[in-house]
Amino acid sequence: MARILVVDDHKTTADSIAQIGQRLGHEVSVFYDGTEALAAVEQQPYDVVVTDLRLPGASGMDILSRGMTIHPEGVVMVITAYGSIEKAVEAMRKGAFDFISKPFTIDEIKVKLEKALGQASVQQEMVRMRASLAALHDDETRRYNFNEIVGKSAAMQKVFDTIRKVAASDASVLILGESGTGKELVARAIHYNSQRTDGPFIRAHCAAYAEGVLESELFGHEKGSFTGAVARKIGRFEQAHGGTLFLDEIGDISHNVQVKLLRFLQEKEFERVGGTQTISVDVRILSATNQDLKELIGKRTFREDLYYRLNVISLFLPPLRERSDDIAMLVEHFLRQYAGREPVKKLDPEAMILLTKYHWPGNIRELQNVIERATVLAQGDRITVDHLPQDITGAIATAPRLTGPINFDAEIEKYEKELIQGALIESDYVKARAATLLGIDRNRLRYKMEKYGIEDLAPTK
Ligand SMILES: Nc1ncnc2c1ncn2[C@@H]1O[C@H](COP(=O)(O)OP(=O)(O)OP(=O)(O)O)[C@@H](O)[C@H]1O
Ligand SMILES: [Mg+2]
Structure with missing residues (x-):
């Protein structure tokens, strides 16, 4: 049901247009005076306003221009007496949608009202769409403003x-x-x-x-x-x-x-x-x-x-591994992002430590995926080490746990020796092959074997 306003000081004209509007199933307000009609237009929006041009009090032109300013998605039609077509043309130039010339038939009014109502609903739809487009654009702008980085x-x-x-x-x-x-x-x-x-x-x-x-x-x-x-x-x-x-x-x-x-x-x-x-x-x-x-x-x-x-x-x-200062903030950001309407989950300190130590080959996208996955896996409101992928927990687990001070150089040498022995066994003590496995040249391998006193078990030719 639409809202229609009809104003004409010629009572019969006003009433008959109003009646047609009502019979089409709409809510119609009727006025016989310009000032009163203008006050009504100021007060509430009408989908269609039908106004006579020459009225006592405010003129039809006033109602037209006021109506279009206050409620631009509404439609205004003017009624003109026979012989005053120039006035109607002027009204159309100022934005009236159509005009009704007297005398008219009921069918004519019906058709014109329907057309005007159709136009009004198109205009309303356009206003709605423009508003939601603007909102979308605001959203988009907000998403990519610096706060999101x-x-x-x-x-x-x-x-x-x-x-x-x-x-x-x-x-x-x-x-x-x-x-x-x-x-x-x-x-x-x-x-x-x-x-x-x-x-x-x-x-x-x-x-x-x-x-x-x-x-x-x-x-x-x-x-x-x-x-x-x-x-x-x-x-x-x-x-x-x-x-x-x-x-x-x-x-x-x-x-x-x-x-x-x-x-x-x-x-x-x-x-x-x-x-x-x-x-x-x-x-x-x-x-x-x-x-x-x-x-x-x-x-x-x-x-x-x-x-x-x-x-x-x-x-x-x-790369993310060079800015581990940012990890906690990013985690918080993604936890909030993936929480949606649910309360934001919390990350256990142990889990956070693992995340800060990991080398993040896939950088922020990888961190984002890890948090998304953990959010899904964690039933309650806490994300623990168990909710992190093996890549992360495993990488840390094989790293030695340092419970007290160590001799760094001695540890490195021990590891070096193990690697060389491993490569030699793997290659049946063929030094060229062992050197290739280790990615070093044969001289260096020989030097290291001497240094660590590794016996050369190569089959003598
Ligand atoms: N500083 C940041 N703050 C918040 N989110 C970030 C940040 N950097 C990246 N992201 C998010 O990480 C994901 C990957 O980012 P983006 O696609 O821009 O990376 P890219 O460098 O283009 O990666 P690729 O080279 O793989 O295309 C995106 O979902 C993005 O929103
Ligand atoms: Mg990219």
């Missing part, structure tokens, strides 16, 4: 500083770091804290595509440019117009794509695969890799000139 270590403070500085500029940024150190998270933070925040953030995972496919993923292609190109494709560069393009795993791109990318960075333009039209877009480039690009340049698989273009600013994310 956890870290108090000096290394991370430096990272935050750099992010803040580069976010304000439009410079290309190369983000370096091992797998799982937060490269994508940082790329998003840069975008959502830059002036491009209302533009798109587009990610392209460069290692995920075969050579030729990546080129058309990034730059798009024209219909018929190769077998299978059944329609024109808009690439990531065009999608990112006005925003940021994040090229992930940049170390893996082919020579061909490197050349095209370099041209884009220099001239801001490119052509689609198989296309002749030059396209220019406004896109900021962020890129990331866990490879050593300098080494790739040395091997000539990565162009040096491209490296300098991508690397106007570089940002290095240190």
